[in-house]
Amino acid sequence: MREPLSVVVTTYNSAQTLEACLGSVAWAEEIVVLDSGSTDATAAIARRHGAQWHEQPFAGYSAQKQAAIDLARHRWVLLLDSDEALPPDAAARVQRALEAPACAGYQLWRREWVFWRWQSPRARLNHYVRLFDRGRARMSGHSVHEAVEVDGPVDRLDVVLDHFGEPDIAGRVDKANRYSTLQANEDARRQRAWLGWRLIAYPTIAFLRYYLLRGHWRAGWAGFIAARVHAFYAFLKYAKLYESRVRNAPGAVRHPRQR
Structure with a gap:
């Protein structure tokens, strides 16, 4: 049965x-x-x-x-x-x-x-x-x-x-912004090593993996744009994590809106 x-x-x-x-x-x-x-x-x-x-x-x-x-x-x-x-x-x-x-x-x-x-x-x-x-x-x-x-x-x-996901580029970028904030907050609880190198190298790695290895190049310009947004998400994730570390370092200077 x-x-x-x-x-x-x-x-x-x-x-x-x-x-x-x-x-x-x-x-x-x-x-x-x-x-x-x-x-x-x-x-x-x-x-x-x-x-x-x-x-x-x-x-x-x-x-x-x-x-x-x-x-x-x-x-x-x-x-x-x-x-x-x-x-x-x-x-x-x-x-x-x-x-x-x-x-x-x-x-x-x-x-x-x-x-x-x-x-x-x-x-x-x-x-x-x-x-x-x-x-x-x-x-x-x-x-x-x-x-x-x-x-x-x-x-x-x-x-x-x-x-179906996001229907347009603006929606995909908005999602990348939201998700990168959540991911950076989660990663802030870990001790990520070589953060500067990750910030420099990982967006390119993410693009190549998405565009070439996963075969999104076959979708023409739609696949190229999606791969670029995916790389942007990777960049934002590590950029926000770096920003969090700098802001929370001892003696960090605060922006008036962050006090």
């Missing part, structure tokens, strides 16, 4: 993409939505799809997702972002895996929307644990780039999520 499935989604003003997200998992036994104060049509869309609706103030990306997972009734959970959707053939593949799960979690592939087009099908896709036994899994606790950590073997399903 197949394991029943709870789909878990966290939302905040997600009306533009939530219809596609929830519509792609209508076959699941339960859909749980945990919202953090939406003011658009997110609630109406969730209820129209029969989702269990919950609200709480935003607790951070990792903690918010863990709270949503804890609301699920079933042992097996499919965790989605509100701007992700499964393809039509995913239902049969997920349900087949749940007939006799051979591991504690499954990774799914994800393809990215890059400003005005999908990434090339010949580019390297990322993969993430999204289907898992919640009794043997927890969110990582990271401020950004949070991930599901599984206590047990992990396999990979031949399922490709569609990730």
Whole structure:
């Protein structure tokens, strides 16, 4: 007998993409939505799809997702972002895996929307644990780039999520600014060595890895711009970390607005 499935989604003003997200998992036994104060049509869309609706103030990306997972009734959970959707053939593949799960979690592939087009099908896709036994899994606790950590073997399903992400360059840059602040604050608790060299070298390394090794050069100018924004994120992350160290050094001079 197949394991029943709870789909878990966290939302905040997600009306533009939530219809596609929830519509792609209508076959699941339960859909749980945990919202953090939406003011658009997110609630109406969730209820129209029969989702269990919950609200709480935003607790951070990792903690918010863990709270949503804890609301699920079933042992097996499919965790989605509100701007992700499964393809039509995913239902049969997920349900087949749940007939006799051979591991504690499954990774799914994800393809990215890059400003005005999908990434090339010949580019390297990322993969993430999204289907898992919640009794043997927890969110990582990271401020950004949070991930599901599984206590047990992990396999990979031949399922490709569609990730809509930010619709334009301005949105991607805004996200890079927000995420770099969160990442710098998290890194400030560690003792990063060679910070100056990281600030100089790592943005170029990040660009080459994203553009060449991951194959985003195949997406033309969209891939080039995305790689540059990714490198900018890497630069901001280390620049903000350096700024934090200088400001907090003994005898540091404070700007009037920072006193």
